[in-house]
Amino acid sequence: MGSSNHPSITKESARAILLIDFPHLQSAHCESGVAANLLSHKGIAFSEAMAFGVGGGLFFGYLPFIRINGLPLVTYRSAAGHILKRIGRIPGVGIYQKTFRDKGQAMAELDAALDQSIPVGLQTGVYWLPYFPKALRFHFNAHNLVVYGKDGDEYLISDPVFPGPVRCPAEDLIRARFASGALAPKGKMYYLTQVPDQLQRRPLIVDGITVVCKNMLDSHFPLIGVKGIQFMAGRLEKWPERLGRERADLHLGHVVRMQEEIGTGGGGFRFMYAAFLQESANELQDTPLAEAASMLTAAGDSWREFAVMAARICKNRTQPQDSYVAMAEQIRECGALEERFFRKLEQWLKQQS
Amino acid sequence: MGQLNEIPESDITGAVKVVSYVANKNGNQELVQGSMWSPVDVVNHQAWLEIDKHIGASKKKVAAGRVSCLHYYMTANQMDTSLLASYTRQPRWLVCLHLFPFFFRRLGAKSLKKYGEVFKVSPDDLRHGILKPPVYNQRECEGDSVD
Numbered sequence: 001m002g003s004s005n006h007p008s009i010t011k012e013s014a015r016a017i018l019l020i021d022f023p024h025l026q027s028a029h030c031e032s033g034v035a036a037n038l039l040s041h042k043g044i045a046f047s048e049a050m051a052f053g054v055g056g057g058l059f060f061g062y063l064p065f066i067r068i069n070g071l072p073l074v075t076y077r078s079a080a081g082h083i084l085k086r087i088g089r090i091p092g093v094g095i096y097q098k099t100f101r102d103k104g105q106a107m108a109e110l111d112a113a114l115d116q117s118i119p120v121g122l123q124t125g126v127y128w129l130p131y132f133p134k135a136l137r138f139h140f141n142a143h144n145l146v147v148y149g150k151d152g153d154e155y156l157i158s159d160p161v162f163p164g165p166v167r168c169p170a171e172d173l174i175r176a177r178f179a180s181g182a183l184a185p186k187g188k189m190y191y192l193t194q195v196p197d198q199l200q201r202r203p204l205i206v207d208g209i210t211v212v213c214k215n216m217l218d219s220h221f222p223l224i225g226v227k228g229i230q231f232m233a234g235r236l237e238k239w240p241e242r243l244g245r246e247r248a249d250l251h252l253g254h255v256v257r258m259q260e261e262i263g264t265g266g267g268g269f270r271f272m273y274a275a276f277l278q279e280s281a282n283e284l285q286d287t288p289l290a291e292a293a294s295m296l297t298a299a300g301d302s303w304r305e306f307a308v309m310a311a312r313i314c315k316n317r318t319q320p321q322d323s324y325v326a327m328a329e330q331i332r333e334c335g336a337l338e339e340r341f342f343r344k345l346e347q348w349l350k351q352q353s
Numbered sequence: 354m355g356q357l358n359e360i361p362e363s364d365i366t367g368a369v370k371v372v373s374y375v376a377n378k379n380g381n382q383e384l385v386q387g388s389m390w391s392p393v394d395v396v397n398h399q400a401w402l403e404i405d406k407h408i409g410a411s412k413k414k415v416a417a418g419r420v421s422c423l424h425y426y427m428t429a430n431q432m433d434t435s436l437l438a439s440y441t442r443q444p445r446w447l448v449c450l451h452l453f454p455f456f457f458r459r460l461g462a463k464s465l466k467k468y469g470e471v472f473k474v475s476p477d478d479l480r481h482g483i484l485k486p487p488v489y490n491q492r493e494c495e496g497d498s499v500d
Contacts, residue, residue: 026371026372026384026386027372027384028371028372028373028374028384048384049374049382069431127430127431127488127489128488133366133367133369134367134489134490135366135367135397135401136366136397137489138400138431139431139432139436161371161372162369163369163370163386180436180439180440181436181439184439249399250399250403253395253396253399253400254396254400256392256393256396257393257396257397257400260389260390260392260393260396261389261393261396261397262366262371262389264373265372265373265374266373266374266375266390267374271373271374271375271376271382272374272382274374274376274382275374275382275383275384278381278382293380293382294380297376297380297382304390307392308392310392310396311391311392311395311396314395314396314399315395315399
């Protein structure tokens with residue numbers, strides 16, 4: 001588990017330190033981590049996995065017409081902002097959201113909120129955050145973090161993927177808030193305005209699962225959901241002949257990065273969703289959900305087997321059984337496992353209504 | 354989860370410990386703190402090799418005088434012309450034009466300042482074609498900070 005840190009409320013006018021008591025809990029995924037931490041700050045105990053599940057975070061999409069550095073977009077999660085949007089729709093939860101055109105105004109409003117002791121969530125670009133590890137500084141603009149204090153010219157930040165709170169100079173934070181390119185944050189900030197006294201978890205869990213099931217099984221679009229997995233397998237098989245070996249390896253590495261790099265919790269978010277199902281199973285005393293969770297863990301393991309094979313190919317350490325055909329077969333296996341898993345979830349949903 | 358025999362080339366997160374979900378003996382997923390899964394190091398390394406390759410090619414082009422040093426800064430900061438255009442609030446064609454040494458040499462102080470701010474280098478560095486490291490490498494490579 002991540003270390004939790006409870007800074008005490010201090011307001012020293014001399015050094016202009018402003019600290020809000022904010023529970024920083026490290027998580028695997030930034031958006032669900034921020035959602036969970038903000039809710040916990042308001043007194044509602046909410047785990048990251050629960051936020052991910054209730055927010056309907058699981059997804060699959062292979063969208064080759066959208067390019068990231070010239071490589072096709074592969075996503076294992078729903079669009080950025082989707083989880084927070086769904087959390088904001090929970091009955092009784094109020095969320096204030098704003099984007100800005102003017103940098104000065106954006107920072108002034110952030111400071112004003114901090115002055116009222118409100119921890120503020122921000123969408124930022126990763127490239128400009130100085131505390132980020134060098135190896136992860138790409139132009140990725142949908143990173144979420146919480147600002148919970150200010151010390152002179154530095155902001156105190158609870159970045160959910162980091163073990164402890166971090167600091168960021170104002171100048172860099174401005175850059176990060178106004179990063180350009182795909183998914184540009186436009187200075188987006190948000191905070192919770194109200195939360196209900198009592199949270200009915202069952203309807204939230206059922207709703208979250210319904211959305212994910214619908215996206216993964218019922219899409220008419222062949223590039224998303226379980227069909228998308230099969231589609232990607234077909235494409236991946238032909239990469240070496242279509243693109244040449246070098247480009248094919250780059251494409252492959254890109255898929256694995258989207259699946260396993262920071263923020264996914266491993267196995268393309270599958271393990272995180274399994275954690276959500278297990279938590280829900282405990283909460284609702286429901287064994288079929290626990291069974292579904294172990295099915296999804298198996299699917300996640302299957303994704304990881306693919307990643308291991310892909311990494312060997314990218315590193316030119318192939319073993320006799322490694323090939324693009326074999327990897328495509330492995331991905332088809334993942335697709336089949338997930339289809340079985342989602343059919344089971346669908347059945348479970350029918351019993352709920 | 355699947356155990357690996359491969360040794361990571363380097364831990365990409367540096368000293369930062371990240372958390373990921375790992376199933377325990379009973380199959381329950383738990384958040385476990387540690388370094389990132391080693392195949393991730395391999396593919397991350399691959400992505401950086403590709404970036405380095407582009408930077409190397411760009412440096413050669415700049416040295417040969419085929420493109421302006423703006424091309425190097427753009428490549429080193431993982432940008433393309435459209436991203437750089439949106440950061441500097443200019444039309445893309447103008448940025449494309451500035452990649453030619455002929456037009457770049459004739460740039461005014463205002464435009465140079467604009468580019469310098471994005472890449473965190475001084476207008477003089479740009480004017481004299483000094484190739485400084487990309488933003489994420491600047492802190493260690495220089496003693497004193499740039500504007």
